[in-house]
Amino acid sequence: MKLYVTPGSPYARMARIVVIEKGLESRVGIIAAQTRRANSPYYDINPSGRVPYLVRDDGVGLEESAVICAYLDHLDGNPAFKLPAGEPGWAARRLEALARSMLDGLAVWSREILRPLSERSPTVVQHEADRSRRMADLWESEIDHPLMHGALSMVQVTLACALGLEARVPEFRWRPGHPKLCHWFDRIAARPSFAATAPPGA
């Protein structure tokens, strides 16, 4: 299989982490895609131009980090990241949605600051900076939830990939005032799968 990524994409990082956590390195080749470029040859492979993108052994392509992570997790018939049934499943979905919401905002912010200054919107930057502050405050209390401390889950992967964007967005300073989140992040960031996929600048 081929997994198309860019080194700085937090969504692609989630898929790369699952590849390592599931021991799939010999089955999944990691390929750097040229995104956000006019006429990139990558558009012939994935017309949306986004990463991550997984081309399965049968040639079928999959988009969306959540879909790709679930597919990779189920390959061995023994999914490690499957949502639990009942109330714990809803608790996990709720937390995962909060983590993804934070990540989506940070992805907008990181894209905005890559634009030339003349094209950058201070309004968008301010909006996302404010959102990220509120979400860091929220996570400082939610981080006590047992699901954030049990076996590695997609909630944990998503939140860690969001917080890891501190390497790409210098103004995203979530650490001051959030000691529990710092402790949680530093522990998860030390896992080999996270260390091996850290974004450039980390």
Ligand SMILES: N[C@@H](CCC(=O)N[C@@H](CS)C(=O)NCC(=O)O)C(=O)O
């Ligand atoms: N919802 C998608 C988001 C993927 C996404 O936005 N990827 C960005 C990189 S972080 C991308 O490929 N951007 C290229 C483009 O917009 O052309 C997912 O979870 O996979």
